[in-house]
Amino acid sequence: MIKVFLSHQSADTLIAGQIAARLKRMHGIDSYLDVIDPYINRRGEDLAAHIRQEMGNCTQLLAVISDSTRSSQWVPWEIGVATEKDFPLATYASSGASTPEFLRKWPYLRSEADLDRYATASKSARSTLVQKREYLTESAARRTSTEEFFKTLRGSLGQ
Incomplete structure (x- = not known):
């Protein structure tokens, strides 16, 4: 199962919702989007703990x-928490925003076609993770599948 944690600023809720809908409709990929979450109005440690818990349910x-x-x-x-977890990670620049240099470490998407490439790379990496779990530790299998995700997605995006 693939489940994407959609990280976004509240001003980008509409585009995040459109991304979640496209991933589900076109690719059968579920997402976690905090706009429907009752914890969203909490602050500090409670919210951080809740976000970590939700991220634990995502891949x-x-x-x-x-x-x-x-x-x-x-x-x-x-992004920092996802990096610690060796999550496949990418960014989607909405409204023609430029991707900050520090985020170019990861693949960056700019269109629906790029989002489709993301979904394909995600499915391939997930398949690799399942296969690698048979003979590697969980952390080694996750690291290997995440590396494949980056390689596959960057290649399809020309990055």
Whole structure:
């Protein structure tokens, strides 16, 4: 099962919802989107613990970035948590926003076609993870599948 944690600033809720809908409709991929979550109005440690719990139910992270992301404390934090978990990670630049240099470490998407490439790479990496779990530790299998995700997605995006 693939489940994407959609990290985004509240100003980007509409585009994040469109991404979640496309992933589900076109690719059968579920997403976690915090706009429907009763915890969203909580602050500090309670919210951080809740986000970590929800991320634990996901298999990867897609960060929706825009000019509004600069004011977010949570999007960079969520990216950090996903990195610690060896999640396949990518960014989606909405509204023609430029991808900050530090986020170019990961594949970056700019269109629906790129989102479709993301879904294909996600499915391939998930298949690799399942296969590698048979003879590698969980962390080694996750690392290997995440590396495949990055290689496959970057290749299809020309990055």
